[in-house]
Amino acid sequence: GGIITQTPKFLIGQEGQKLTLKCQQNFNHDTMYWYRQDSGKGLRLIYYSITENDLQKGDLSEGYDASREKKSSFSLTVTSAQKNEMAVFLCASSPWGGADTGQLYFGEGSKLTVL
């Protein structure tokens, strides 16, 4: 079995700050995703990456950048944190192909609080 590790688990930032979240997977999966989870709103896709050095925008990409320099890692940057923002960011991976080719494997999440 494999594991997805997200760091940090908790991130507290100031308004306007640039904040970076990291995700590592040892499944050797091709595809990786970043989702944002807000209370009562389900998960919304921010960025995904089909393979190393590939980046694709999801519906919620505005205000975020992403980077996939290695197959095993996928990072997400909040370019300018918004005051009172609070959300959980979930990283996921899947072996290959589109979202319908099989299950996604999720990390434990990174909880962001902006003061």
Add this chain to the structure above:
Amino acid sequence: GEKVEQHESTLSVREGDSAVINCTYTDTASSYFPWYKQEAGKSLHFVIDIRSNVDRKQSQRLIVLLDKKAKRFSLHITATQPEDSAIYFCAASNSGSWQLIFGSGTQLTVMP
């Protein structure tokens, strides 16, 4: 774009009873419908899925039904147990799409 609505935000059942969570979707091209479970303080994990070429799938106590005409799918958990208590998310995707569109989640509580 595709929208997935999850109709029950909370659901309480007695241990041993069945629980049903309903979702609807808007895109007739959607063909893949997975369900994920999120226990308190933990991340999501996959529980069951159904594809549009069938209308029913069962895995132990979990049954998924798909009604393509009504664009509706549902998760049935039979003989519920306390460990079934969690948030359940439905999702939908088109064939070949990279995007999985999630519903807003249903908090299921199984009472002893």
